[in-house]
Amino acid sequence: MSKYGPALLSVALCVGAIVGYFSLLRVVFIRNHPALYVAAFALAAVIAGVAAVRAPRWPNLTALALSVVLLGLGGYFNFVFARIPAGPSILRVGEPAPDFTLPDAKGAPVTLASFRGHTPVVVVFYRGYW
Amino acid sequence: MQILAISPDANERSQELAERLKARYRFLADRDLAVTKRYGLLHARGGPNGRDVPAPATIVLDRDGTVRWLTVADNYQVRPDPADVTRAARAVK
Numbered sequence: 001m002s003k004y005g006p007a008l009l010s011v012a013l014c015v016g017a018i019v020g021y022f023s024l025l026r027v028v029f030i031r032n033h034p035a036l037y038v039a040a041f042a043l044a045a046v047i048a049g050v051a052a053v054r055a056p057r058w059p060n061l062t063a064l065a066l067s068v069v070l071l072g073l074g075g076y077f078n079f080v081f082a083r084i085p086a087g088p089s090i091l092r093v094g095e096p097a098p099d100f101t102l103p104d105a106k107g108a109p110v111t112l113a114s115f116r117g118h119t120p121v122v123v124v125f126y127r128g129y130w
Numbered sequence: 131m132q133i134l135a136i137s138p139d140a141n142e143r144s145q146e147l148a149e150r151l152k153a154r155y156r157f158l159a160d161r162d163l164a165v166t167k168r169y170g171l172l173h174a175r176g177g178p179n180g181r182d183v184p185a186p187a188t189i190v191l192d193r194d195g196t197v198r199w200l201t202v203a204d205n206y207q208v209r210p211d212p213a214d215v216t217r218a219a220r221a222v223k
Contacts (some may be wrong), residue, residue, distance in 0.1 A: 034207040082205050084185045090170035091189060093197050100165040102136065102158035105145035110134070110158055113195065120198075120222040121132045121191045122215065125171050125184040127206065128137030 006051035007059035013044035014070050034078050041071040097123065131219060136160050137184060160184070171202065190218045198222045 017040035024030040044067035052060040091097065101111040115121050133155045135144075141157035148155035166172050166184040177183035188210050190199040199218035201210045 028211045028213075032208045032211065034205065078205070078207070082207050084173050084176060084204050084206055086204065087172060087185065087202075088170040090168070091187075091197055091200050091202075093200060095197055096195050097189060097191050097197050098165075098168050099195075100168065102160055102165060105140060105142045105157045105159070110156060112134070112191075115132055115191075115193075116195045117193060119132050120193055120219065121134060121195075122219055123187075123189040123191065124133065124135045125166060125169070125187040125189075126135060126137045127173075127177060127183040127186060128139040129177050129181060129183065 003055065003057070004059050006047050007063035010044040010048035010051070010063040010067050013040050013047070014067050017041060017044075017074075018070075034082070038071065038074045038078050041067055041074050045071050132156065134158055136165065138163060173206070176206065188215055190215070190222055192222045 017037040021030060021034070021037045030036070045064065048060055048063035048067050052064045097112065099111065099113045101109050104110050112121065112123075131154060133153070135141075135155055136158045138160055139157075140159045145155070145157045148157070160166050163172060163182055163184065169187070171185045171187050173183050173185040175182060176185070186203040186206060186209060188201050189197055192198050198221070199215075201214075203209065
């Protein structure tokens, strides 16, 4: 490997993790394993760290700084910021879902119980504010 | 099978799109998050500008309104695998 090899590899891992994550968000495995981008940043930091200890030159030190910053930001985002604290567990398999009436997109009220006896229902809660 | 999609949004455009695609989606507006809270799915200050939002959750109910399958996200980057939801919905009578 050339003297810039480890630094380039480290930067490529960081960029690849970011580009790969966002471009493959529609792939269920990628979207549902966001810790993978944190792992890529960690690996990039290890590679740059080892290279910087062996040869403390600017390419290695720059790659180390970049990967450590991304590891910190990515780790914080995935493990702290994006975490949803568990709420009260009201829903249980085998128990009835609480009934509700809510307006649909045209303002017409829809009652969950009105589907009883007619059809199974999939209720999806999503974050909104789009 | 009926899909009810609940969020604080009104979603007229989402509903139009679903109808064009002939998807069995009905978008319901939980403006004050009262139903979200009753379901224990409030993610306090989890949304943009510190607004409260629902925790992403998918609940499969049978014909009697009994919960048969459910998943609640513990990380908002994560959503259930559509294949798992489809399997759960198909298993329900």
